[in-house]
Amino acid sequence: MTDIEKTIEIEVMRYHPEQDASPVFKTYRIPYASDQSVLQGLQYIKDYIDGTLSFRWSCRMAICGSCGVMINNQPKLSCKTFLRDYYPGKIRVEALQHLPIERDLVIDATDFINKLESIKPYIVPREARSLEQGEYLQTPEQLARYEQFSSCINCMLCYAACPQYGLKPEFTGPGVLALLHRYNADSRDGARADRMQIVNAEEGVWGCTLVGYCSEVCPKQVDPAAAVNRNKVNSTLDYFLRFLMPGGGESG
Amino acid sequence: MMKRSNEPVFWSLFGAGGVVAAFLLPMLIFITGIALPLGILPPEALAYDRIHSFASGWPGKLFLLAVISLPLWQSAHRIFLSLHDLGIHRGREFCRWLCYGTALLGTLIPLILLIRI
Amino acid sequence: MSKRRPYVRPMDGWWLKNPYYVRYMSREATSLFVGVYALILLAGMVSLACGETAYNNWLMAMTNPVSIGFHLAALAAAIYHTITWFAVAPKVMPALFLAGKRVPDIAITTTQYAIAVVLYLGLFCMVWRV
Numbered sequence: 001m002t003d004i005e006k007t008i009e010i011e012v013m014r015y016h017p018e019q020d021a022s023p024v025f026k027t028y029r030i031p032y033a034s035d036q037s038v039l040q041g042l043q044y045i046k047d048y049i050d051g052t053l054s055f056r057w058s059c060r061m062a063i064c065g066s067c068g069v070m071i072n073n074q075p076k077l078s079c080k081t082f083l084r085d086y087y088p089g090k091i092r093v094e095a096l097q098h099l100p101i102e103r104d105l106v107i108d109a110t111d112f113i114n115k116l117e118s119i120k121p122y123i124v125p126r127e128a129r130s131l132e133q134g135e136y137l138q139t140p141e142q143l144a145r146y147e148q149f150s151s152c153i154n155c156m157l158c159y160a161a162c163p164q165y166g167l168k169p170e171f172t173g174p175g176v177l178a179l180l181h182r183y184n185a186d187s188r189d190g191a192r193a194d195r196m197q198i199v200n201a202e203e204g205v206w207g208c209t210l211v212g213y214c215s216e217v218c219p220k221q222v223d224p225a226a227a228v229n230r231n232k233v234n235s236t237l238d239y240f241l242r243f244l245m246p247g248g249g250e251s252g
Numbered sequence: 253m254m255k256r257s258n259e260p261v262f263w264s265l266f267g268a269g270g271v272v273a274a275f276l277l278p279m280l281i282f283i284t285g286i287a288l289p290l291g292i293l294p295p296e297a298l299a300y301d302r303i304h305s306f307a308s309g310w311p312g313k314l315f316l317l318a319v320i321s322l323p324l325w326q327s328a329h330r331i332f333l334s335l336h337d338l339g340i341h342r343g344r345e346f347c348r349w350l351c352y353g354t355a356l357l358g359t360l361i362p363l364i365l366l367i368r369i
Numbered sequence: 370m371s372k373r374r375p376y377v378r379p380m381d382g383w384w385l386k387n388p389y390y391v392r393y394m395s396r397e398a399t400s401l402f403v404g405v406y407a408l409i410l411l412a413g414m415v416s417l418a419c420g421e422t423a424y425n426n427w428l429m430a431m432t433n434p435v436s437i438g439f440h441l442a443a444l445a446a447a448i449y450h451t452i453t454w455f456a457v458a459p460k461v462m463p464a465l466f467l468a469g470k471r472v473p474d475i476a477i478t479t480t481q482y483a484i485a486v487v488l489y490l491g492l493f494c495m496v497w498r499v
Contacts, residue, residue, distance in 0.1 A: 017374035073387060100375035108375045141469040163390060166380050167336065201254035206263075209333055210457055211393045226460040232263060233463060239260035267461075273403050274454040274481075278447040279489040281406055283496050284413070285440025289432040297496045298428065300421045307417060320410045327404030334397045337384065354404075358411050365418040 006032040008087050010041050012053065013094040015101050023101060025092075026050075032083055038091060039067050039078040042105075055105035062219055065155030069105050070094040075160035075217045098159055098166035112156055115172050119180040119195055126190035142187040149182035149227055151220040158214035158224050164207055171207030172198060174214035174224035181227035184234075196238055205231045262329055262352065269326025272318055280319060304369070313366040321359040328355040396453045402446035405439070455481045 007029050015023040030044045039057055046053045055078075058064040062080040069078050072092050083091070099107035129136065158174035159165050165173045172180075180199065184192045198204045208228045215225040287293045296302065306312035328351040335347055384390040416423040430436060458481060459474035466472070 015376055017376070018372050023376060023378075097378070100377050102373065102375055139469070141466055144466070144469075144471055145464065163337070163380070163383050166383065167339075197254055197256075200256045202257040202259070203254055204257070206257040206259040209337070209397075210460070211390070212457060212460070213387070213389045213393075215460070216389065223460070225457075226464075229457075229461040230463055232260075233461065235257075236260035236264055239256070269403075270450075270454050273447065274451040275485050275488050276492065277403065277406065278444060278451055279492045280410075281440055281444045281447055283493065284410070285406070285431060286437060286444065288428070289437055289440075293496060295428075300417070300424045303417060303424070316410075316414060320407055320414055323403045323407040324411075327400040327407065330397050330400035331404065334394075334400075337394070337397070339380065358407060362411060362414050365414060369418060 006087075008032040008041070008083055009090045010038075010045065011090060011092045012042070012045065012105070013101075014053070014104050015095070016052075017103060023095075027090075032087055034082075034084040034087075036083045037079050038069075038071055038076075038081045038083065038093065041083055041091070042078060042093065053105075054103045063153060065153035068096050068155045068157050068160065070097055070160060075157035077155060077157070077219050080219055096156055096160040098162065098169075099156065107156075109156065111169060112154070112159065112173070112176070115176045116154065116179065119172075119176055119183070119198055120191050121179050121183065123183060123186060123189045124191035124194075126188060136188045138187055145187075146182045146185040149178050149185065149222055152179055152182070152222050152224075153220055155219065157217045157219060158222075161211075161213040161217045163211060163213075164209055168207060170203045172204055174208075174228060175222075177205060177208075177231065178222050178224035178227035181231060184231075196235070199231045200235045200238060205229070205235055208232070262325070265322065265325035265355070266329035267326075269322035269324065269329075272322045273326055276319055277323060307366060307369045313369075317359075317362050317366055320362045321355070324355040324358040325352075328352050395449065399446040399450040399453075402443040403450060406443050406447075451485065455485075 008031075009027055009029050011025050011027045013023045014020070014026050028045045028049050030041050030049070037060075039060065042053065042055050043057075046055075055067070055069070057067040057079065059066075060079045062077050065077075067078045068075060070076070070093065071078065071081050072086065073094075075096060078093070093105065095101045095105045096107050099109070099112075102108045125136075152175055154175065156175060158178075162171075162174050165171050177199075180195050183189050184195050184199075200206075205228050208225075210225060210229055212225045215223045218224060283293065284298065288295070288298055307316055332348060332351040335341075335344075340347075384394045413424070413427050416427040431440075455478050459477040462477065464471055465477070
């Protein structure tokens with residue numbers, strides 16, 4: 001049998017806020033090909049079976065971070081996950097766990113975006129330099145201290161992996177804290193004291209219980225669990241050092 | 253502005269307890285709870301005179317305090333956080349006092365006894 | 370008027386829905402054994418302070434089959450705690466750099482196991498040497 005004749009079943013979470021009290025699942029049978037991604041499967045459904053299916057996607061190459069969904073209960077980028085990994089079994093696609101569902105597979109990212117904004121996700125120069133003074137130099141070690149954390153593509157798979165975020169949505173969460181660490185760990189940055197106020201809070205790193213699943217599902221090997229938990233050490237030092245040092249710790 | 257959490261106090265004790273539990277507890281459990289009662293170790297190994305003199309010296313006092321108190325803080329912290337994980341929110345403050353209160357008593361009692369030995 | 374009605378899914382029984390979460394909850398559950406064992410040691414400590422008769426009664430209680438059964442389970446729990454503790458320690462410790470390069474997680478975990486084995490053997494030999 002050639003790939004053309006093979007089919008695979010995809011069970012998709014549907015939620016229409018004007019009609020459904022809660023999400024329901026609908027099963028679709030689509031043509032199978034070994035080189036097809038789950039995203040292409042969803043696109044097939046939308047193009048040929050049911051045009052009302054809603055989902056986000058853009059780049060199709062695991063860099064835009066918009067196509068995250070739950071695939072067989074695991075947070076994944078649908079463009080980076082292939083039908084062949086499940087064939088001949090059934091595939092079950094749901095909206096990202098722990099996030100409010102807007103419609104079908106589309107989640108409401110407002111909370112994530114607000115939190116992302118709150119941590120100043122940009123370099124606040126430690127010292128102002130004029131153009132004539134040239135660029136900010138870094139050693140390879142200074143680069144290595146933050147580089148992996150700068151790979152984050154804001155796909156929110158780690159939020160779908162984090163039960164603590166599901167249990168208490170006020171928790172800043174793995175991805176945003178990893179980005180916070182990315183800037184705090186950068187030798188050029190000077191806004192560490194501001195960001196430590198977020199780190200030190202209950203809603204900051206202390207909302208984490210090191211489940212560790214966030215780092216497991218990250219499609220960019222960012223390791224948010226490491227970023228969050230190393231900042232528990234930073235926060236602890238900050239907590240006790242303020243008693244020892246006149247003028248307090250980094251954030252008073 | 254967000255409020256600074258007091259978690260660093262409990263997390264430090266939890267961390268110290270976790271380290272003690274990982275590096276000492278498996279062997280300690282084997283010695284006191286399995287090897288000695290089953291006769292794998294001779295009964296003199298943990299005889300009263302021997303342990304009493306061990307508890308009389310400062311290294312012994314520190315060791316005993318560490319293996320009793322710190323794992324209790326580790327355990328108290330995890331149990332308290334697990335209640336939240338399990339969705340048990342009733343009597344949260346009572347549970348907090350019960351968990352950490354037990355650990356505090358488990359620190360003060362051996363501390364006082366060891367100083368007096 | 371907005372037709373939005375974002376749906377928030379319930380969290381009931383979340384820890385059973387993914388094997389990763391089951392392992393996490395098992396890790397947290399080891400603390401029950403750790404706590405009870407520390408309380409048993411505390412009882413031993415109190416009996417030691419009370420005198421020889423009380424201490425010998427504590428030693429006698431430890432030979433009860435129920436006690437031995439508990440300690441076998443506690444040993445398994447403690448070993449599971451140790452494995453999970455060493456696995457996550459590299460994520461908690463400040464990043465270590467040697468000659469400008471990050472020390473890999475596996476090196477840190479392996480070093481901890483080596484130290485643990487030395488401590489376990491040291492402790493056993495110390496008790497053994499009567």
